[in-house]
Amino acid sequence: xxTYIIRRLIAAVLMxxxxxxxxxxxxxxxxxxxGVTASDFANRYVGVKGATAETVxxxxxxxxxxDPLVVQYGRWVKGIVAGSEFDTGVDVEHCPAPCFGYSFITxxxxxxxxxxxxxxxLSLAVGASVIWLVTGVATGVLSALRRGSIFDRGAMTVAxxxxxxxxxxxxxxxxxxxxxxxxxxxxxxxxxxxxxxxxEWAYDLILPWITLAFLLSAAYxxxxxAGMLETMSEDYIRTARAKGLREPRVIVKHGLRAALxxxxxxxxxDLGLLLGGAILTETTFSLNGIGKYGVHAIxxxxxxxxxxxxxxxxxxxxxxxxxxxxxxxxxxxxxxLG
Amino acid sequence: xxxxxxxxxxxxRIHFPTDDGLVKSxxxxxxxxxxxxxxxxxxxxGSGKSVTSLGILGxxxxxxxxxxxxxxxxxxxxxxxxxxHVRSLRGKKMAMIFQDPLSSMHPYYSVGDQIVEAYRVHNxxxxxxxRKHAIDMLDRVGIPQPERRFDSxxxxxxxxxxxxxxxxxxxxxxxxxxxxxxxxxxxxxxxxAQILDLMRDLQRDFNAALIIITHDLGVVAELSDDILVMYxxxxxxxxxxxxxFERPEHPYTWGLxxxxxxxxxxxxxRLLPIKGSPPSLINVPSGxxxxxxxxxxxxxxxxxxxxxxxxxxxEGGHLVRCHLTRDERRAIxxxxxxxxxxxxx
Numbered sequence: 001x002x003t004y005i006i007r008r009l010i011a012a013v014l015m016x017x018x019x020x021x022x023x024x025x026x027x028x029x030x031x032x033x034x035g036v037t038a039s040d041f042a043n044r045y046v047g048v049k050g051a052t053a054e055t056v057x058x059x060x061x062x063x064x065x066x067d068p069l070v071v072q073y074g075r076w077v078k079g080i081v082a083g084s085e086f087d088t089g090v091d092v093e094h095c096p097a098p099c100f101g102y103s104f105i106t107x108x109x110x111x112x113x114x115x116x117x118x119x120x121x122l123s124l125a126v127g128a129s130v131i132w133l134v135t136g137v138a139t140g141v142l143s144a145l146r147r148g149s150i151f152d153r154g155a156m157t158v159a160x161x162x163x164x165x166x167x168x169x170x171x172x173x174x175x176x177x178x179x180x181x182x183x184x185x186x187x188x189x190x191x192x193x194x195x196x197x198x199x200e201w202a203y204d205l206i207l208p209w210i211t212l213a214f215l216l217s218a219a220y221x222x223x224x225x226a227g228m229l230e231t232m233s234e235d236y237i238r239t240a241r242a243k244g245l246r247e248p249r250v251i252v253k254h255g256l257r258a259a260l261x262x263x264x265x266x267x268x269x270d271l272g273l274l275l276g277g278a279i280l281t282e283t284t285f286s287l288n289g290i291g292k293y294g295v296h297a298i299x300x301x302x303x304x305x306x307x308x309x310x311x312x313x314x315x316x317x318x319x320x321x322x323x324x325x326x327x328x329x330x331x332x333x334x335x336x337l338g
Numbered sequence: 339x340x341x342x343x344x345x346x347x348x349x350x351r352i353h354f355p356t357d358d359g360l361v362k363s364x365x366x367x368x369x370x371x372x373x374x375x376x377x378x379x380x381x382x383x384g385s386g387k388s389v390t391s392l393g394i395l396g397x398x399x400x401x402x403x404x405x406x407x408x409x410x411x412x413x414x415x416x417x418x419x420x421x422x423h424v425r426s427l428r429g430k431k432m433a434m435i436f437q438d439p440l441s442s443m444h445p446y447y448s449v450g451d452q453i454v455e456a457y458r459v460h461n462x463x464x465x466x467x468x469r470k471h472a473i474d475m476l477d478r479v480g481i482p483q484p485e486r487r488f489d490s491x492x493x494x495x496x497x498x499x500x501x502x503x504x505x506x507x508x509x510x511x512x513x514x515x516x517x518x519x520x521x522x523x524x525x526x527x528x529x530x531a532q533i534l535d536l537m538r539d540l541q542r543d544f545n546a547a548l549i550i551i552t553h554d555l556g557v558v559a560e561l562s563d564d565i566l567v568m569y570x571x572x573x574x575x576x577x578x579x580x581x582x583f584e585r586p587e588h589p590y591t592w593g594l595x596x597x598x599x600x601x602x603x604x605x606x607x608r609l610l611p612i613k614g615s616p617p618s619l620i621n622v623p624s625g626x627x628x629x630x631x632x633x634x635x636x637x638x639x640x641x642x643x644x645x646x647x648x649x650x651x652x653e654g655g656h657l658v659r660c661h662l663t664r665d666e667r668r669a670i671x672x673x674x675x676x677x678x679x680x681x682x683x
Contacts, residue, residue, distance in 0.1 A: 244429030
């Protein structure tokens with residue numbers, strides 16, 4: 001078990017390194033190949049207007065844009081791990097770890113920006129995940145137990161709609177009706193930190209939660225239904241009944257427990273993905289989370305911001321993967337191999 | 339009723355409506371069994387033997403199956419009893435051992451936990467008490483170091499150990515009726531004998547009524563007091579072990595005896611398999627269900643094809659369902675079948 005954990009940890013760190021090299025290359029190597037020079041990068045900082053060629057060149061030198069790419073990558077990683085110092089000429093600017101550098105546009109460090117937006121994304125993802133997990137699994141179990149019934153057919157039709165309809169459609173439709181026509185939910189762009197007012201926080205987020213959960217719970221309902229149909233016909237379910245267990249216990253402890261394994265896997269990955277920014281939901285509901293921040297950064301070509309978002313998103317996905325692997329060993333004893 | 343049996347099954351019918359027609363898995367089956375006695379139910383796959391056992395426990399997929407007849411267990415009728423009452427008897431008064439112990443145990447729970455669960459359904463005791471009891475049971479069925487093996491998972495056991503654990507689980511509540519459905523089929527030959535010995539010992543200790551369901555006459559030869567041979571959902575021969583092995587009267591039973599591999603036979607001697615395959619339970623052959631495969635069908639003068647034979651007493655409780663007369667059957671057994679079976683002795 002210990003070796004299993006260590007192996008998974010090493011794999012996770014390795015994955016982070018590989019992805020960071022890949023992202024760094026995409027944003028720094030490929031533009032070079034397309035003819036973007038070091039001065040062009042520096043120019044983004046000193047501004048287009050009025051900067052002389054000497055100023056730009058000096059900035060590029062100061063920021064190390066002329067150094068070999070390996071050195072630049074090393075400096076970038078060091079910034080994230082240990083922080084870095086920038087000599088602005090007037091004085092030395094300290095960027096504490098994790099330092100993702102400074103925005104081209106706002107000239108502000110990226111990390112505090114991300115930190116500001118993380119609670120929004122976190123609230124959205126965690127709240128929605130509770131809803132989709134509960135409704136998805138419950139619907140799937142009921143559908144499987146009443147296979148072919150009106151409930152089953154209805155639920156699976158709704159699930160198909162949920163899987164097929166994009167968020168920017170369901171989100172806008174629900175905003176129009178529930179927020180603007182009936183006025184029962186908060187309008188787009190509403191967000192109150194949970195630390196200020198938990199009730200207000202939940203009220204503001206309920207519509208984005210449900211919209212996002214609708215999409216995902218549909219997939220979970222179908223997955224749970226398929227899993228339950230399979231496990232409920234297993235021999236060990238017959239054994240459980242032969243023991244004289246009551247049916248609800250047979251279903252939950254023996255059936256659902258076994259059907260839950262693939263759901264745990266998908267859940268970890270989905271949650272990890274969303275923590276890196278629920279781009280469509282945040283954009284549709286004008287929530288200032290990581291996803292919306294990333295979309296904006298891409299639109300204006302703010303490389304340090306894009307790199308920051310990508311790295312944080314990668315971290316969440318890799319971390320979620322690791323959590324799933326470890327959880328797997330808890331859920332399924334057959335995984336506990338050396 | 340003066341001679342009340344511990345288990346008395348009367349005219350049991352279990353039918354499954356399907357899109358292709360009505361599947362008559364069990365069609366008018368009657369038998370009885372006393373405490374401490376063993377009944378072997380023998381037949382090919384699809385003869386209805388497993389459905390019979392599931393029906394007794396009320397596990398025959400209750401939703402769409404149609405069950406009728408009577409099942410009397412210790413003076414209680416089960417077919418008309420409420421589902422919840424039958425459930426409360428399952429695992430406590432009647433228990434079952436299944437064919438494949440790997441797929442029959444839950445892969446995510448330890449062997450010990452599964453036995454504890456079986457005990458605690460019917461006994462309001464703490465986990466510690468149940469654990470101790472489960473360890474005693476594991477010890478009793480011959481699992482070495484039961485304290486340590488308690489926390490092992492099914493996949494960490496060998497096939498024989500798993501079946502022992504299944505037996506421990508079935509016997510943990512000291513049931514009066516134990517049904518073993520092909521208990522040795524999935525096991526190595528060397529382990530089969532150990533498991534059969536174990537079941538015989540435990541049955542004696544617990545004084546339970548035991549039903550062994552198998553396609554292997556060798557298994558029932560070892561253990562059974564009575565034997566019921568099933569074909570196409572019906573009993574075709576029913577009698578004591580001596581009746582079935584020493585003076586069998588049904589052509590199908592002869593076929594089963596002929597296809598039984600025996601160590602005392604010359605290796606060069608071929609087995610005598612039954613021709614054809616088991617009947618479809620939807621389109622059961624007209625007349626005697628066995629007639630398409632029966633070598634003696636011409637001697638029934640057409641009755642085999644047209645009339646369903648009754649299960650009639652031949653002598654002293656030995657029942658046979660065949661159109662041939664008793665004298666014809668005995669003559670065929672003595673002159674045509676027995677010499678062939680014994681030719682190599």
